[in-house]
Amino acid sequence: MAMTPPNEPQVPDPQGVDVEPADLDGHTIEELSDYLERGQKPADATIDDSPGCQIALAAISRLRAVSRTFLESDARDEPDQGESWVSRILTNIGLDARAGRAIPVSHSAPTAHLTLTEGAVRGMIRAAGDTVDGVLIGRCHLDGDVTTPGEAVTIRVDASVFWGERMTQAAARVREAIYSALLKHTELSIAGIDVYIHDIYLSGTPLSGDVSDEIEKP
Amino acid sequence: MSKTIALSEQLTDLVRAVPGVIDVYSAEPALAKVVNAVVGMVSDDAGRTDRVRVSADDGGTAVAILLAVDEEASAADVCRRVHDAVEGYLTELASSSDSPTAVASISVTVGRIG
DSSP states (O other): OOOOOOOOOOOOOSSSOOOOSSSBTTBOHHHHHHHHHTTSOSOOHHHHTOHHHHHHHHHHHHHHHHHHHHHHHHHHSOHHHHHHHHHHHHHHHHHHTSOOSEEEEOOSOTTEEEEEEHHHHHHHHHHHHHTSTTEEEEEEEEESOTTSTTOEEEEEEEEEEETTOOHHHHHHHHHHHHHHHHHHHOOOEEEEEEEEEEEEEETTEEEOOOEEEEEOOO | OOHHHHHHHHHHHHHHTSTTEEEEEOOSOHHHHHHHHHHHHHHTOTTOOOOSEEEEETTEEEEEEEEEEOTTSOHHHHHHHHHHHHHHHHHHHHHTOSSOOOEEEEEEEEEEEO
């Protein structure tokens, strides 16, 4: 399936809330990971009052829960290997949690200016994908003009699966979970959901490869 | 307490009570948040309840809200419910005021789902 290049004009919503589109309200993913490690103490209002930081913290928590067994194994066997794939997913969590573009929500009132941040939608997509057993979402893209109602949008997700999972079935479950969440929360016109499985983890060690499993329009 | 801050507090409480809303964030610009956080360290200001941004000029009252929505609710539906609750409140307020102010805009942004 041909892809539309990501279109992310990182501009704040002029009519509404001044969300910071291009970063995590001044924080790095490493700072958030450390904050979680400390049990979120002492409380940091600039993190606690940032939706992007909260999205990232939730994703890091899920990543830690899923990868704990593998990380323990890696720590014994190949510490650098385990660190690298977790670091890669952490970096992607940070990128996806940025507020990004404003996705409109319809309302008949002329005074209404209702939007979802792209970061909120990406976070929701990541959370939906992570609910599928044996799968970790790496990166999530919304390809197309999400700022214009009715414009076709393609969801592109990079995922990893653990050894023993059937890729086609895992990809189908990811697609179903994501599509269901998008229908529930957004008014986006979904043209397709492409799931790219980049890595297969065997006891924490990714097998290199780029196995694409594209799923056509629902 | 200024009228604007008082209204912001009332609207913050109102929005928090809308089904599906799980958090209301400060809708101030990022720089102002940092300044407030720093000031909060020395003045115990961290628990501010005026999280909805309210501004008023000749065009009327403008309201901006940044919130988190429960995963179980529809984010788009919650957005509309919040708008309608705020619009109803402001309309009622205007009807009981000697100098009613028009509603210029109500901006609702969902920054987090679940």
